[in-house]
Amino acid sequence: MRQFALRSTGIIFLLILWELVSRTNLIDPGLFPPPSQVISALVSLTLSGQLPKDVFASVLRAVAGFVLGSIAGLFVGAVSGRIRAFDAVLTPVVQVLRPIPVIALVPLAIVWFGLGEASKIFLVFWGVFFPVWVSSYLGISRVDKNYIWAARSIGIRREKLWLQVIVPAALPTIITGLRTSISLAFIVLVAAEMAGSYLGVGYRISAYHLVFQIDKMMGYIVLMGALGFIADRTFAYLVNRALPWYQLSVNQD
Amino acid sequence: MAGHVVVKNLGISFTGKDKTIWAVKDVSLEVKSREFVSLVGVSGCGKSTVINSIAGFVPPTVGEVTVDNQPITEPNSRRGVVFQSFVLFPWKTVFENIAFGPRSRDVDEKAITESVDQYLKLMGLMKFADHYPQQLSGGMRQRVALARVLINDPDVLLMDEPFGALDAQTRIFMQEVVLNLWESTHKSVLFVTHDIDEAVFLSDRVYVMTAAPGSIKSVYDIELERPRHADIRLDQKFLLYKKELYEAIREESQKVLGPLPTF
Known part of the structure; x- marks a missing residue:
């Protein structure tokens, strides 16, 4: 509780400072509306039903792209990390595509998939795939051989090695990659929605910019930050629930 | 009687960038059934390579390794390995680590619980069944590793x-x-160490290895009474064995470390 109070102090101080700076007209309040005004904008947008729809649309795109991109990244990373032939064929392909910044693909995705859901999901998929591939590839290919030796000399059969030893040993690396990808998914999503859309948090940021409603725009920016924060915390919570050993392994050794 | 290990003229080489490096050369040793045999040598002499070969992790380049007259082709739970770094699975609890072997063989779960409990008791780890290895001290971890092997x-x-x-x-x-x-x-135990007292x-x-590439330098039969207790360390005979081994090892360590620097 004390910890919580201490942690909140900085944030409260920042809000008060922000409120004061824009109230005293030090900066044009039209450009820099105070937090009270941003919050009331958020409240009325929520009551009108527009904001929940935007959040729903954005979260759905982010989750769909993230899940698909992670599955693909994990799978390709795992087979190329462990099986020589796949490594030889797939890894160069991935390495050629990886340096392309995903934002550069936004116009192409719109040309290919239009302004609807498909282009957003594709872009998030693309953005998530590479970091997950890297972590899965490295995690799986660098499993300590002692784990495999130990398991084999205790009598595990070859076909059980994957699930019982290789995957869990690679998990800490993979989890790091997944967590990085969550914030990346939101960055890509905002860029994709800004470039062309009819709905979504990123779309509103760009739309209110065009009509110069800065308080609503800032409201959506804050909202984006909140979504990212919640996604990250949810992921951390789920990992700790599902893998109680994970926290212990990260803190020690 | 099972567990008769014979290593005959074993040589193991690894291919480096542009040359072949011999980790061990011409090692011959024997562990008869139910014997406790140690292999000592300076670090880097290839002691671990010999163990890895008997375990079935590393195939011999030349020579042969047999257990009960069967050449070794792959790892097997008939030959349990205990590692210096414990190599417990951090994603499994103490209980699950010990149960790993029988579970791999699809033993009935009730029988597994009974036998894991028995080993937990034997090792004084009853209270720690649900802990993860990262939560234990080094000595406890090594007891878990021992139990994980002995249960097979x-x-x-x-x-x-x-x-x-x-x-x-x-220790x-x-x-x-x-x-x-x-x-x-x-x-039958083959115990690798560089600690003479322990050996x-x-x-x-006790087999003493030469410096790298290791081969067998000399062999000592330790004729001390069993069961042995801690105070045997002060026994005259014990000290004589230690002295002999110490001198043999010192010759080898000087080859590796060079002469003492003079100040």
Whole structure:
């Protein structure tokens, strides 16, 4: 509780400072509306039903792209990390595509998939795939051989090695990659929605910019930050629930 | 009687960038059924390579390794391995680590619980069944590793500097744990160490290896009474064995480390 109070102090101080700076007209309040005004904008947008729809649309795109991109990244990373032939064929392909910044693909995705859901999901998929591939590839290919030796000399059969030893040993690396990808998914999503859309948090940021409603725009920016924060915390919570050993392994050794 | 290990003219080489490096050259040794044999040598002499070869992790380049007249082709739970770095699975609890072997063989779960409990009790780890290895001390981790291997009832126990990562007091405690276990189960043990005192205290026979590429330099039969207790270390005979081994090892370590620097 004390910890919580201490942690909140900085944030409260920042809000008060922000409120004061824009109230005293030090900066044009039209450009820099105070937090009270941003919050009331958020409240009325929520009551009108527009904001929940935007959040729903954005979260759905982010989750769909993230899940698909992670599955693909994990799978390709795992087979190329462990099986020589796949490594030889797939890894160069991935390495050629990886340096392309995903934002550069936004116009192409719109040309290919239009302004609807498909282009957003594709872009998030693309953005998530590479970091997950890297972590899965490295995690799986660098499993300590002692784990495999130990398991084999205790009598595990070859076909059980994957699930019982290789995957869990690679998990800490993979989890790091997944967590990085969550914030990346939101960055890509905002860029994709800004470039062309009819709905979504990123779309509103760009739309209110065009009509110069800065308080609503800032409201959506804050909202984006909140979504990212919640996604990250949810992921951390789920990992700790599902893998109680994970926290212990990260803190020690 | 099972667990008779024979290593004959074993040589193992690894291919580096542009040359072949011999880790061990011409190693011959024997562990008879129910014997406790140690292999000592300076670090880097290839002791671990010999163990890895008997375990089935590394195939011989030349020579042969057999257990009960069968050449070794792959790892098998008949030959349990205890590593210096424990190599417990951090994603499994103490209980699950020990149960790993029988579960791999699809033993009935009720029988597994009974036998894991028995080993937890034997190792004094009852309270820690649901802990993860990361939560245990080094000595406890190595007891879990021992239990994980012993539950498979192997014929041969291969121990690769098992106490190298432990502090001096824990080390002495663990030596007695192993000795008691061995005296009640009588498995064949090959024990790799660079600690002369440990080798003499535990073994029926000690092989000394030369510096890299390792081969067998000399062999000592340790004719001390069993069961042995900690105070045997002050026995005149014990000290004589230690002296002989010490001199043999010192010759080899000087080859590696060079002469003492003069100030």
